[in-house]
Amino acid sequence: MSEKKKQANQDLDLDWLEEDPLGLNEEMPVVAFECLDCGKEDEVPDFVVEEFGYDLKKGEEVEIECPFCGGTMKQARKNSR
Numbered sequence: 001m002s003e004k005k006k007q008a009n010q011d012l013d014l015d016w017l018e019e020d021p022l023g024l025n026e027e028m029p030v031v032a033f034e035c036l037d038c039g040k041e042d043e044v045p046d047f048v049v050e051e052f053g054y055d056l057k058k059g060e061e062v063e064i065e066c067p068f069c070g071g072t073m074k075q076a077r078k079n080s081r
């Protein structure tokens with residue numbers, strides 16, 4: 001008896017994830033970030049912000065690197081109250 005497991009499947013498992021990493025993005029909530037240096041805005045998926053937030057202490061803000069100028073982006077404040 002020769003048991004041949006389908007080893008190919010192990011490779012496929014991840015492939016479909018990589019295929020379309022942004023496929024769900026349209027449904028995903030995004031957070032607006034504003035660059036402190038160049039003033040441009042960028043939208044970051046909510047889950048990314050949360051991941052960055054894990055390292056922060058309470059009260060600290062998530063900072064990301066500006067894709068335009070390499071500066072610091074912080075969450076844009078919208079005066080919504």
Ligand SMILES: [Zn+2]
Pocket residue numbers: 035036037038039040066067068069070071072
């Ligand atoms: Zn910038």
